[in-house]
Amino acid sequence: MDWLGPAEWQAIILSLKVAFWATLVSLPFGIAVAHLLARRDFAGKALVNGLVHLPLILPPVVTGYLLLVTFGVRGPVGGLLQPLGIVFAFRWTGAALAAAVMGFPLMVRAIRLSFEAVDPKLEEAASTLGASRFWVFLTVTLPLILPGVLAGAVLAFAKALGEFGATITFVSNIPGQTQTLASAIYTFLQVPGGEGAALRLVAVSVVLAMGALLASELLARRVQKRVGGA
Amino acid sequence: MSVSIRVTHRQGDFLLDAAFEAPAGITVLFGRSGSGKTTLVNAVAGLLRPQAGRIAVGDRVLFDSAAGVFLPTHRRRLGYVFQEGRLFPHLSVRQNLLYGRWFAPKGARREELGRVAEMLGICALLERRPGDLSGGEKQRVAIGRALLASPGLILADEPLAALDEARKAEILPYFERLRAEVPILYVSHSAAEVARLATTVVVLEKGRVVRQGPAAEVLADPAVTPVGARAAGAILEAVVVRHHADGLSELQAGGHPLFLPRVGQAPGSRLRVRIAAHDVILSRGRPEGLSALNILPGMVHEVRGGEGPGAIVSVDTGAGRLLARVTRRSAEALGLGPGVACHAVIKSVAVAPEDVGGR
Numbered sequence: 001m002d003w004l005g006p007a008e009w010q011a012i013i014l015s016l017k018v019a020f021w022a023t024l025v026s027l028p029f030g031i032a033v034a035h036l037l038a039r040r041d042f043a044g045k046a047l048v049n050g051l052v053h054l055p056l057i058l059p060p061v062v063t064g065y066l067l068l069v070t071f072g073v074r075g076p077v078g079g080l081l082q083p084l085g086i087v088f089a090f091r092w093t094g095a096a097l098a099a100a101v102m103g104f105p106l107m108v109r110a111i112r113l114s115f116e117a118v119d120p121k122l123e124e125a126a127s128t129l130g131a132s133r134f135w136v137f138l139t140v141t142l143p144l145i146l147p148g149v150l151a152g153a154v155l156a157f158a159k160a161l162g163e164f165g166a167t168i169t170f171v172s173n174i175p176g177q178t179q180t181l182a183s184a185i186y187t188f189l190q191v192p193g194g195e196g197a198a199l200r201l202v203a204v205s206v207v208l209a210m211g212a213l214l215a216s217e218l219l220a221r222r223v224q225k226r227v228g229g230a
Numbered sequence: 231m232s233v234s235i236r237v238t239h240r241q242g243d244f245l246l247d248a249a250f251e252a253p254a255g256i257t258v259l260f261g262r263s264g265s266g267k268t269t270l271v272n273a274v275a276g277l278l279r280p281q282a283g284r285i286a287v288g289d290r291v292l293f294d295s296a297a298g299v300f301l302p303t304h305r306r307r308l309g310y311v312f313q314e315g316r317l318f319p320h321l322s323v324r325q326n327l328l329y330g331r332w333f334a335p336k337g338a339r340r341e342e343l344g345r346v347a348e349m350l351g352i353c354a355l356l357e358r359r360p361g362d363l364s365g366g367e368k369q370r371v372a373i374g375r376a377l378l379a380s381p382g383l384i385l386a387d388e389p390l391a392a393l394d395e396a397r398k399a400e401i402l403p404y405f406e407r408l409r410a411e412v413p414i415l416y417v418s419h420s421a422a423e424v425a426r427l428a429t430t431v432v433v434l435e436k437g438r439v440v441r442q443g444p445a446a447e448v449l450a451d452p453a454v455t456p457v458g459a460r461a462a463g464a465i466l467e468a469v470v471v472r473h474h475a476d477g478l479s480e481l482q483a484g485g486h487p488l489f490l491p492r493v494g495q496a497p498g499s500r501l502r503v504r505i506a507a508h509d510v511i512l513s514r515g516r517p518e519g520l521s522a523l524n525i526l527p528g529m530v531h532e533v534r535g536g537e538g539p540g541a542i543v544s545v546d547t548g549a550g551r552l553l554a555r556v557t558r559r560s561a562e563a564l565g566l567g568p569g570v571a572c573h574a575v576i577k578s579v580a581v582a583p584e585d586v587g588g589r
Contacts, residue, residue: 121316127303128310129379130333143320
């Protein structure tokens with residue numbers, strides 16, 4: 001596809017890489033937090049719920065700034081991780097972290113809903129048949145929530161692809177390093193004659209977002225069929 | 231192998247305080263809803279941790295509050311047949327059936343899938359999904375799944391309550407076959423199910439055991455009507471003699487002929503027949519010119535008045551002890567009392583097919 005220039009390709013590929021890792025790494029945490037919120041009652045549950053949803057409500061610039069303060073080289077967490085060779089500031093890993101944080105609420109919501117659709121009586125039945133809690137989760141709960149997990153992952157992936165505000169605040173806009181689709185569109189719009197490139201990237205964004213939404217819709221329908229088929 | 235259960239558990243205002251022994255066969259926990267039956271079974275399953283007590287299957291202690299023993303559910307080696315089946319919707323019938331086997335200890339007695347599927351008549355369903363099954367089919371698969379986990383005890387919590395009469399009649403024979411294979415603790419509020427299945431009956435009322443013993447003995451006691459006098463009825467043990475061309479079957483109970491609507495069992499089979507108390511009429515003299523075919527001479531054992539106008543009379547006949555539900559007024563008019571000779575009249579067509587079962 002030669003209608004896209006090398007800089008545009010670079011932004012697309014970086015975005016896909018950032019979104020992929022953001023989704024993959026946050027998925028286990030997403031499942032754990034969704035399980036906690038769907039199934040457990042504990043002190044401070046409202047607080048955890050609020051924290052998870054905060055990135056959805058806060059201005060993305062604020063989220064980005066908080067990430068910078070926390071995970072920057074001089075931040076309390078960033079300073080601890082730096083000697084271990086883990087650096088987020090102004091790296092693609094930072095873009096992935098920002099994307100993961102921004103997509104997390106969407107992911108948790110989708111997975112939490114599918115947890116709530118699973119009848120705990122099925123899990124009880126599995127335990128009477130000899131399955132320990134670990135095996136109950138692996139053989140009954142997980143298969144039943146799987147479509148919801150996939151839907152949540154797709155949503156988070158789509159969100160990560162389009163993330164702009166938190167990313168540019170946290171890791172800036174370095175071509176080849178942290179310049180994702182959205183930042184690239186923004187950059188092209190700032191330079192004279194960049195509209196063409198911006199428009200092409202806009203088209204790519206629309207296609208990717210629509211594809212992700214359709215996939216998520218399809219998976220949501222499957223969870224309904226599967227969990228409701230008892 | 232016998233099961234010994236002693237449980238004390240308070241939940242709000244409700245106090246469950248029950249102790250009993252369940253010998254081999256089917257032990258039915260019999261009582262109205264809210265009497266603590268399900269709580270008791272869930273305690274045996276480990277789905278609920280009682281405040282105090284001890285539960286043991288044979289010499290395996292599942293729970294002992296004094297010794298601090300509480301085996302988690304998955305290590306109790308039980309089979310639990312729930313009221314709603316609870317099949318795994320994402321697995322095929324075959325995978326559902328084999329689920330418990332993945333977790334059964336290696337040395338455990340292995341039930342064979344083919345034999346169990348055949349016994350339950352589900353061979354043709356193995357590749358289907360639970361969502362495609364009828365209520366009766368689901369319940370048979372649930373029974374098979376519990377059995378294939380090689381359990382030391384099967385728990386069944388009103389497994390027929392969600393089914394219509396025809397489906398109930400379809401499932402009951404399978405429990406009768408299971409009776410010989412593994413001890414079963416069966417929860418029910420249906421007198422017909424108790425009469426049909428129970429080896430032992432444990433009557434629960436408000437969280438307490440008010441009566442326990444062999445089914446025929448407990449059900450023939452007019453004092454035991456945990457689900458109301460309307461459901462009272464005694465069990466007769468009978469042998470099929472022959473099937474007549476007019477649609478009746480001739481049975482023999484304690485040397486007395488008994489005519490019932492055609493039963494499914496072949497001549498020579500031993501049966502238990504539940505005779506509902508409201509289908510028995512009492513007469514002091516031998517009735518003449520009556521359309522009823524079954525007239526059994528006997529002697530009143532006990533008359534027990536209830537709260538309403540009715541009374542339940544137990545009568546010892548040659549065929550066994552029967553219960554009759556009459557009005558108190560007739561009981562007085564006839565002068566019924568312990569030791570009085572009378573005749574019990576049973577209308578043949580009154581005996582429903584689901585009240586006749588193998589033994």
